[in-house]
Amino acid sequence: MSTFVNLVEKRRSIYVLGTDSQYSKKEITDRVREVVKQVPTAFNSQTTRVVVLFDEANDKFWNHIYDVQKDVLEGQMWDMMSGIITGSKNGIGTVLFFEDTDAVKEMPAQGVREEAYKQNNNANAQYAIWLALTEMGLGASLQHFNVGYEQGFDKGTKEMFNLPESYEMLAQMPFGSVEQEAGEKEHIDADVQVKVFDK
Template sequence: MSTFLDLVEKRRTVYALGTDSEYSKEDIENRIREVVKQVPTAFNSQTTRVVVLFDEANDKFWDHIYDVQKNVLEGEMWDMMSGVMTGAKKGIGTVLFFEDKEAVEVMPAQGARQEAYKQNNNANAQYAVWLALAEMDLGASLQHFNVGYEQGFDKGTKEMFNLPESYEMLAQMPFGSVEQEIGEKEHIDTDVQVKVLT
């Protein structure tokens, strides 16, 4: 019974990424495909779309993010996040997480409930993919650069990769071999997080 818990504990945020892996890009792609296929979604709506970037596509994406964000972020925030962007290019690849707005709009829900279902669908995929990468001894982090469909913040990414206009980018997950020692994670008391009532 410890296998799943071990995997949950193994999944951590990793910024120092490398390319050393026993798994091929095809292995990683196939694992991501299978995991996303099995992720639960509201009403089995299957609204999440995932794009996996390797090699030149990965470099191109992070160069684009860097160019945009250098005009947005300042001071300490730029110092911290620019390292995340350049570090992402040193890994194996990046998973981009989208929601297809056309698929979202046909869910039997409207307004705030539709938005909640969309976010939950995508979050399920993000966590499942992250666990799958951890199982393959790959580190990753979850980022939220250039998100904002209504403002057009993700338009450049969609144009770059010829993706449908209906795709709304919600997150990015750069991944690769773990090139840093992972420190201990602090936890609040589980009694604060979990209440049990009878």
């Protein structure tokens, strides 16, 4: 099995995070920057914007998410997600994923194609950064709190870090040392997932 496939297999959603890492904040940030630079985008549009939070900024962000979501989520959903929110502060930091809507509008696409390309651009960055963090021995998970550009749900985050109004938040990736491994993962049949035809 190749090193790449091993890395893909090792990447899992890790929710119990710590701060133990051989890498500095600068080394992690440099890796994220290089990955984003190399990620493919539709028409080389480079619409994705990434923000990396550490220390006080990370705490401030997740406190904000907690304050908003406690009034949105209820019952079992809150019981489950509140633990993820509070646990996300225990790691090294968080990567916030945005699309610059001004740059998105410059793509030679409209309507459903524009939306698809935007989502694909961002997903490429999300997965590539997740693999990069995994390669560095760090765990992460992908979250989707306070997303909703049209409704203004991400406005508080943009104000907190003085980000452009054109930024649309699509996801968050808290990361840190792996303090609890992911459980066993079930897979559906490979022939259901991948069909092969030669005629």
